[in-house]
Structures are given as structure tokens and as C-alpha cells.
Amino acid sequence: MKTSLAVEFQGTQAGEEAEALIGKCVHCGFCNATCPTYQLLGDEMDGPRGRIYLMKQMFEGESESLDQIQFHLDRCLTCRNCETTCPSGVQYAKILELGRATVSSKTRRSGFETLARSVIAAMLRQPKLFKAMSGMARWVKPLAPKIIRKKIPVARKPTLGWPDQKASRTMIALSGCAQGALAPDTNRAAAQVLSRYGISLFEVSAAGCCGAVDLHTTNEHKGMEVAKKLIDVWIPHLGEIEAFAMTASGCGVTIREYPHLFRHDPEYLEKASRIAEKTLDLAEIIEREIDGKPKSALSNQLRQNKLDALYDRDPDMVCTANIGCQMHLSDPGRPVHHWIELLL
Numbered sequence: 001m002k003t004s005l006a007v008e009f010q011g012t013q014a015g016e017e018a019e020a021l022i023g024k025c026v027h028c029g030f031c032n033a034t035c036p037t038y039q040l041l042g043d044e045m046d047g048p049r050g051r052i053y054l055m056k057q058m059f060e061g062e063s064e065s066l067d068q069i070q071f072h073l074d075r076c077l078t079c080r081n082c083e084t085t086c087p088s089g090v091q092y093a094k095i096l097e098l099g100r101a102t103v104s105s106k107t108r109r110s111g112f113e114t115l116a117r118s119v120i121a122a123m124l125r126q127p128k129l130f131k132a133m134s135g136m137a138r139w140v141k142p143l144a145p146k147i148i149r150k151k152i153p154v155a156r157k158p159t160l161g162w163p164d165q166k167a168s169r170t171m172i173a174l175s176g177c178a179q180g181a182l183a184p185d186t187n188r189a190a191a192q193v194l195s196r197y198g199i200s201l202f203e204v205s206a207a208g209c210c211g212a213v214d215l216h217t218t219n220e221h222k223g224m225e226v227a228k229k230l231i232d233v234w235i236p237h238l239g240e241i242e243a244f245a246m247t248a249s250g251c252g253v254t255i256r257e258y259p260h261l262f263r264h265d266p267e268y269l270e271k272a273s274r275i276a277e278k279t280l281d282l283a284e285i286i287e288r289e290i291d292g293k294p295k296s297a298l299s300n301q302l303r304q305n306k307l308d309a310l311y312d313r314d315p316d317m318v319c320t321a322n323i324g325c326q327m328h329l330s331d332p333g334r335p336v337h338h339w340i341e342l343l344l
């Protein structure tokens, strides 16, 4: 879709980035099939295609109601499911980030909403405060009105311990997230599973939050401040560890996008990129470990079976037509040859 930028956005970073990103969308609507809000609400404006269109209109200066745009953008879960089904590779989350920042710079939320958003973000940013508050929620919850009772999260107590961290391979997990209070067993369970693969998992408590809370509530300035703190705490560990293991996938996505977040910040761009490169989702780590080990065990067993069969009749020479097999089956005392050598 071509975006004809309104004069106020021409020559601006946000305008030019939005124009390039929106330009990739062909308005086909495939993305709606995987959008949970569209599936639930059935409203075009609550699906990715409709939201992109609303943002395009805003950057063209044609939108009638910025409040309506904000309403529909607020309803987006930022889950990015839509990106997985877009045949054109549209980076929806980046358009959304620009759209949310732009619409929030042009509109005013009510005082109550602003306060509520700031309080929630501040609490989520402070793990200790969040833990204390969600611990208190256990007592407050029964007294709360029914409509908000379900929304009050209650801190859980850990039931798992940390394993002995003696393995030489090490990884760092994020600890400053709300997950630490609401599901404290998650990192412990991850540490226990990773220890089976010879990996020690540590937390660095000073790291705090990844910044996603502020970035997703259009407080980019604060989000970058929080992200910088994490980068500064993690960067000295970069050489000691194999990966930053993300047990909360949303945080992992945010950290992997630090290079984009700091694209205009020469002081942090390189550090952010190095951190992002070493950030892996826990599922990727486990998959890598599972893929690596059983595959090589399987491969070894297959090789042994093949060798047993080949040498069963005590041949003078084993030959093959394939260099891969030749290398795989050769042993120092029993080289495998190419068949052409037999014709010499």
C-alpha cells in the first residue's frame, strides 16, 4: 500500500519509517486468520490489516478520529501472530510501535487511565514492589469487586529449588520480570532442565526488567532507560556465558529487537546488538540440545550398524561412491575408499 505522507510527517523519521513499512502490505488479509482479536471480535479494525489501514490513514492525515485509532491499537495484544502468516513479510509490530507512539503524541488519555497505566508500569518495573503487592493481593482479592477480582494476579510461592550449578556451560536468565513474582518456579524449572544438558543457569538480579512493559504502553523513553540498565548489567557477562536464556518469550522478543530500538543511539547500538545476538528463547535452547544430542547418538548407532554389516564377512576393502559416506565410515585403521581406486 502506498502511503502519501501528510505534510507534518514528510521528512520525519517516524513518517519515513512508517511509509516504508506500510508499503510492504498488500492488504490481502491473510493475517486476519491468525489474529486473536479479529477472531474474537470479528471487526476489521480489530485485525492487523484494519489496524495497518488505520495507521496509514493517520500518517496521511486523513483519519477522522484519533481516539478510535487509539482504541483499536490499544486492543492489539502485540502477540505478533499476524507476522507469522503474512506472505509479504510485513513487520507489523514495528508499524504498531510507530502508530502507537504517534497517536499517543496527538491524543490525551483520561487522567485516571494515565495514572493507572503509570502505576501498573512502575510496579511491573520494580520486581520487589511487584512481589510485595501481588503477595498482598491474596488478602485484598476477596474484597475486590467481582469485575476486577479475576484481573488481580496473586504471587505464587516457589515449590522448586535451584539445582547445583556446577556445569561449565553457563547461561543467564532474566529475573526482574513479573514472572519472578507470579511464577517463581519457571526459572527454577528451566535451571533444572538445563542442568540435565550440562548447563548452569544464573540470574543477575540487578538486571531488572527488559523494558517491554513501557515499550508496549507507548512510553518509549522510559522503556529505553530500563533497557539500557539491563544492557549495562548484562554486558560484562557477555564473554562468560553461552546465551541469555529467555524463559518469558515476550521479553526475548523485546531484547532481540534492541538493535532496532537503539538504531539511532550510537552509544548503545553495538552493545544492544551483542546482547540481542546472544539471546535465545528457552524453547530454542532445548530444541538445540535435543537436536544435537540424540541426532548424534542416532547417527553413531547407524554408523556402527552399517560398519558391523560391512565388515561381517571380513572384506579386503570397503568402497563407496559418496564422499560423505567415505568420511563418515572411515576409521584410522580401516579406511573406506572410493570405488574408482579399485580400477587403478
Ligand code: SF4
Pocket: 024, 025, 026, 027, 028, 029, 030, 031, 032, 048, 049, 052, 085, 086, 087, 088, 089, 090, 092
Ligand atoms: S499484513 Fe501481510 S497478510 Fe496482512 S494484509 Fe498486509 S500483506 Fe496481507
Ligand code: SF4
Pocket: 034, 035, 036, 037, 038, 046, 047, 048, 051, 075, 076, 077, 078, 079, 080, 081, 082, 083, 092
Ligand atoms: S499483534 Fe496479535 S492481536 Fe495484534 S494484530 Fe497481530 S495477531 Fe492481532
